[in-house]
Amino acid sequence: xxxxxxxxxxxATEGAIVQINCTYQTSGFNGLxxxxxxxxxxxxxxxxxxxxxxxxxxxxxxxxxxxKGYSYLLLKELQMKDSASYLCAVRDRTNQAGxxxxxxxxxxxxxxx
Amino acid sequence: xAVISQKPSRDICxxxxxxxxxxxxxxxxxxxxxxxxxxxxxxxxxxTANQGSEATYESGFVIDKFPISRPNLTFSTLTxxxxxxxxxxxxxxxxxxxxxxxxxxxTRLTVL
Numbered sequence: 001x002x003x004x005x006x007x008x009x010x011x012a013t014e015g016a017i018v019q020i021n022c023t024y025q026t027s028g029f030n031g032l033x034x035x036x037x038x039x040x041x042x043x044x045x046x047x048x049x050x051x052x053x054x055x056x057x058x059x060x061x062x063x064x065x066x067x068k069g070y071s072y073l074l075l076k077e078l079q080m081k082d083s084a085s086y087l088c089a090v091r092d093r094t095n096q097a098g099x100x101x102x103x104x105x106x107x108x109x110x111x112x113x
Numbered sequence: 114x115a116v117i118s119q120k121p122s123r124d125i126c127x128x129x130x131x132x133x134x135x136x137x138x139x140x141x142x143x144x145x146x147x148x149x150x151x152x153x154x155x156x157x158x159x160x161t162a163n164q165g166s167e168a169t170y171e172s173g174f175v176i177d178k179f180p181i182s183r184p185n186l187t188f189s190t191l192t193x194x195x196x197x198x199x200x201x202x203x204x205x206x207x208x209x210x211x212x213x214x215x216x217x218x219x220t221r222l223t224v225l
Contacts, residue, residue: 033214042205042216043156045114050212087155089214100146101207101214103156 002026004104006088011110012078020073020107022088031091033101034062034073038084046073046086075109083111115140115210117217125223126196133192134220136206141186144209147179150219151202159204162189196224 003025012018024032031050035043047055049064049071061074075082085108089101116139126132136145147159160170160181168181182190193200201224206217 031212035216042218045213045215048213089156099144099209100158100161102158106155 002090002092002102004088004090004102006086006104006107008105009108009110011112014078014080014111014113016078017074017076018078018109020075020086020088020109022071022073022104024069024071024088024090024104026069026090026092026102028093029066029069029090030093030099032062032064032071033089033091034060034071035087035089036084037087037106043087078111080111080113083109085109114213115142115208115215117206117208117215119206119217119220121220122218123221123223125225128197128224130196131192131194132196132222133190134204134206136189136191136217138187138208140210142208142210143186145183145189146207146209146214147181147189147191148205148207148216149202150205156205159191193222196222198224200224 006022033048034046036046037043047062054063059076064071085106087106088104118137120135145162148156150156158171159174160168162168162181162183164183164186180192203219203221205219
């Protein structure tokens with residue numbers, strides 16, 4: 001099975017940098033995803049890591065260490081609109097669903113002025 | 114990316130009835146998934162639906178309660194059968210396109 005852990009809530013101020021951590025345990029790791037979800041909306045894709053290292057995409061970066069079962073999402077120059085839930089998800093090739101993503105409980109980020 | 118639409122966007126239903134949710138994709142995709150998101154919770158995978166084969170259900174979900182159809186590579190339906198208030202949730206269709214999984218806008222279901 002899988003176990004995915006991330007903090008429940010985080011707060012930050014506009015312009016700051018925040019790092020959201022995710023640890024996972026899985027037997028057939030095949031990629032880690034980060035999604036952003038605003039209240040009442042569907043999740044939107046942010047990033048995908050399958051190899052170790054940092055992936056940078058504008059203000060958002062995602063890091064993966066497969067040996068440590070660890071990832072983080074880094075958000076720079078925070079804006080009020082970044083207030084949302086951030087979902088860490090793992091693809092496990094041994095899951096009976098094959099390539100479906102299994103999600104953590106999500107981290108609710110609140111950005112204040 | 115893939116563009117996904119769902120119908121209905123929301124519904125209020127009486128207990129004991131059934132609701133069928135439709136998912137349409139603008140591209141042909143092999144893998145389609147159905148998730149549930151209960152209030153204040155993260156996403157839970159219900160089943161995987163591949164065209165031409167029976168849906169694969171996750172632990173805790175059964176075909177009699179959540180029958181799924183996948184008649185072609187752009188369309189799927191999920192039926193929530195014999196509903197109870199515990200089925201009140203957002204149901205999301207998702208597809209894998211290239212290496213990424215994309216989500217539809219969801220169907221918000223309330224069961225009275």
